Amino acid sequence: NAGVTQTPKFRILKIGQSMTLQCTQDMNHNYMYWYRQDPGMGLKLIYYSVGAGITDKGEVPNGYNVSRSTTEDFPLRLELAAPSQTSVYFCASSLSTEAFFGQGTRLTVV
């Protein structure tokens, strides 16, 4: 049972490049989330999904897009990377209460 798996673990992007952060879970959870973590700022919700085909904006959605075509996968897309998107990104999933987090992706935009 792998839980929540994120790839890649580390990535350096140049300004203006695009990339997709992958997230998959094998717990058959309906809810999935993307958070970003910046020093002293806690975990900010980017987007979330309550089930396949349904996504909603969180607190800081600008510059990101998501899709949820299957229960297992919830990729996060950065279209035009900016230095402000340098952060640690966490994907999480839950059934209804406890959220299980992936190991995180450390992204640097230079």
Next chain:
Amino acid sequence: GENVEQHPSTLSVQEGDSAVIKCTYSDSASNYFPWYKQELGKRPQLIIDIRSNVGEKKDQRIAVTLNKTAKHFSLHITETQPEDSAVYFCAASRIQAGTALIFGKGTTLSVSS
């Protein structure tokens, strides 16, 4: 939307002392309040949670209290140990209502021996 405030941002205690972290929330419909612990370089992990129909919950050295009227909840750690050193996050949400966990900014707890 929900807004969660957490205090203090840093807390230093001596081993064996108690530590208290406080959070307030804005959405009176929130009914689920978890606490997560994040060790350096690791992912956040749930340590305890409480639902709005309960005023207090305890698990060994940690306890959480909830005051729905005042919209605040607190984490209490007794007999602190060096391995309690970590960042602690509170969060709030509405269970099964299509909402997500909204987190506070975190408290860095340092326990010195």
